[in-house]
Amino acid sequence: MNSSLQAMSLRLIAGCSASILLVAALLMSWYTLEQGAQQLARTLVATIAAQAALIEAGLPLPEDVARQGVRWTTTPPPVRPPDTPLGRALAQEISNLQPDWQVRVQDHPEPQISARLHAGQWVVVPFKPLSASVLRASFWILGATTILVILAATWLTRRIGRPLSRLVTQADALLDGRLDHSSFADAPREVAALAATLADAALARRRQQTERQNWLAGLSHDLRTPLARLRFAVELDSARDLAAQSAIVADIEEMDELVGQFISLIREGRDEAPTPFDLAELVLDVADRFARRAHIEVIGAVSEWPMHGRAFALRRALGNLVQNAIVHGTEPVAIALERIDTNVVIRVSNAARSDGEPGAQGFGLGLSVVRMVASMFGGRFDIEHHADGRTTATGAADIADSRASRYRFIIASLKSSPAHPILVSS
Numbered sequence: 001m002n003s004s005l006q007a008m009s010l011r012l013i014a015g016c017s018a019s020i021l022l023v024a025a026l027l028m029s030w031y032t033l034e035q036g037a038q039q040l041a042r043t044l045v046a047t048i049a050a051q052a053a054l055i056e057a058g059l060p061l062p063e064d065v066a067r068q069g070v071r072w073t074t075t076p077p078p079v080r081p082p083d084t085p086l087g088r089a090l091a092q093e094i095s096n097l098q099p100d101w102q103v104r105v106q107d108h109p110e111p112q113i114s115a116r117l118h119a120g121q122w123v124v125v126p127f128k129p130l131s132a133s134v135l136r137a138s139f140w141i142l143g144a145t146t147i148l149v150i151l152a153a154t155w156l157t158r159r160i161g162r163p164l165s166r167l168v169t170q171a172d173a174l175l176d177g178r179l180d181h182s183s184f185a186d187a188p189r190e191v192a193a194l195a196a197t198l199a200d201a202a203l204a205r206r207r208q209q210t211e212r213q214n215w216l217a218g219l220s221h222d223l224r225t226p227l228a229r230l231r232f233a234v235e236l237d238s239a240r241d242l243a244a245q246s247a248i249v250a251d252i253e254e255m256d257e258l259v260g261q262f263i264s265l266i267r268e269g270r271d272e273a274p275t276p277f278d279l280a281e282l283v284l285d286v287a288d289r290f291a292r293r294a295h296i297e298v299i300g301a302v303s304e305w306p307m308h309g310r311a312f313a314l315r316r317a318l319g320n321l322v323q324n325a326i327v328h329g330t331e332p333v334a335i336a337l338e339r340i341d342t343n344v345v346i347r348v349s350n351a352a353r354s355d356g357e358p359g360a361q362g363f364g365l366g367l368s369v370v371r372m373v374a375s376m377f378g379g380r381f382d383i384e385h386h387a388d389g390r391t392t393a394t395g396a397a398d399i400a401d402s403r404a405s406r407y408r409f410i411i412a413s414l415k416s417s418p419a420h421p422i423l424v425s426s
Contacts, residue, residue, distance in 0.1 A: 011177060012220075012348060034089070035093075037086060037089035037090055037093050038093055040090060040127060041090055041093035041094050042097070042279075043095065043217070044113055044125055044127060045094060045097050045098055046219055047070065047120075047125050048101075048113075048115045048123050051070065051123045051125075052117045052123065055117060055121050055166065057146060067080065069112075069124075069125075069126040070123070070124065070125050070126070071123075071124050071389045072121050072122070072123060073121070073122050073124060073125075074120060074121060074122065075122070076104075076114075076116070077104050077106055077114040077122065077124070078104075078106070079104065079106075080106070081106040087105045087106075087111070088105075089104050091103060091104075092123075093107045094113070094115075097114050098115075101115045101116065101117075102115065102116040103115050110125055110126055111126065111127050112125060112126040112127065113125050113127060125337075128309050138197065139379065142318055146382065157362065159187075159188060159189060162186035162187075162196070162265045163184055163188070163191040163192070164191060165225040166184070167184075167194070167195050167198075168192070174195075174198055174199055174202050191232070192298060197359070210216070211371075223255055224255045225251070225257070226251035226255050227251075228253050229247065229251050230248060230252075235349070273310075274308055274310055275308070275309075275310075275311060276306060276307070277306075277307055277308075277309070277311040278304050278305060278306060278307070278345060279301075279305035279306075279307045279337070280301040280303060280304060280305040280337065281304075281313055282314065282318070283301045283318070283337055283346065284298060284301055284319050286315060286319050286322060287316070287322075287335055290319070290322050290323070290326065290333070293326055293331065294326045294331050294332070294333050295331045296322070296332070296333050296334075296335065297332050297333070297334040297335070298334075298335050298337070299334060299335065299336040299337065300336055300337035300338050301335075301337045305337070305344065307344070316369060317369060317370045317373040318335075318346065318348070320367065320369050320370050321348045321370060322335070322348055324367065325348050325349065325350040328352070329350035330350060332345070332350070333348065334348070334350070335347070335348050346352050346384060352410075357411075369374065
């Protein structure tokens with residue numbers, strides 16, 4: 001992992017250096033050509049103007065000026081546009097400075113500029129190209145820029161690479177949910193956010209593992225009771241009694257239901273694709289399914305409620321809540337459907353038990369399925385036990401989408417208590 005970080009750092013340094021150097025070279029060449037052409041044009045214009053004054057005064061060409069290659073001639077130079085960027089820039093700059101002059105710039109065989117004066121004379125002034133000076137300046141500027149870029153890129157990669165290396169060394173602590181966030185206080189914001197996100201994900205994973213352990217413990221606890229009854233029935237050799245046979249069959253059905261709930265819990269419904277469905281129709285279907293076991297009242301499901309989400313998972317969660325209301329309370333069981341702002345509220349309630357016995361302690365697989373479905377929809381589900389024997393199941397989820405076409409599910413279940421909400425986002 002460290003070698004990968006080093007390779008990434010080297011690639012980052014090389015990429016940054018090459019990009020910045022390319023931009024610097026382009027800017028430098030443009031600036032050098034522009035400024036050099038302007039300065040050279042001013043010098044040439046001054047030289048030509050001085051020669052024009054000598055011609056008008058009838059004076060000869062000075063020897064020192066002639067040794068520099070300046071000459072007067074009546075033969076016009078060939079008409080040919082300049083080939084180099086410097087020649088074109090010089091012609092443009094001199095035309096801007098002296099619009100009355102007829103100027104011709106020649107690049108070959110020797111760089112020279114010719115200007116026609118009023119007396120019909122052509123003043124020819126040679127000039128040296130800027131390639132040598134430009135190359136020297138370019139070398140020093142690019143060298144200095146390279147050093148600065150390497151230093152800056154090295155500092156940047158170390159600033160990013162060191163926190164990433166610390167994150168690599170703390171991988172075990174990260175998986176255990178014991179990441180030291182203070183070690184990333186000086187890290188870049190993106191690296192600190194990455195560390196926090198990974199830590200939250202690892203902590204959530206550990207919580208899921210803990211919940212699965214609780215589910216397995218709940219399965220073991222729930223299966224022991226019917227198994228114990230079966231063992232006693234076999235030991236007492238009471239299987240020939242019709243009542244005992246009915247009890248054994250009931251125990252087997254109870255265990256089969258527990259196993260089915262456990263399978264549903266493992267599947268979690270995450271492989272179900274969200275589809276459009278009618279929430280009112282779903283509530284009525286659940287009520288019809290349990291109508292043979294208890295008196296079910298449906299309130300509010302009188303019109304279409306178009307929704308979009310995992311209908312099968314919601315149907316299973318709602319069915320588990322109705323099952324709890326039937327087992328841990330008395331009839332009638334009511335399923336109320338209503339809309340509050342951008343929320344859809346489903347309340348499942350029953351009458352309190354007359355014997356005053358408390359409900360389940362929150363380890364049943366049915367409630368685990370509800371909790372899993374709530375988490376799958378972006379919500380949460382909690383169990384709270386009151387001193388008077390009431391049990392309250394509560395869930396909540398942040399409402400992030402307020403569009404009227406999409407709603408949140410608020411499901412409520414009652415276990416020997418008034419209705420309590422479970423909020424599940426769609």
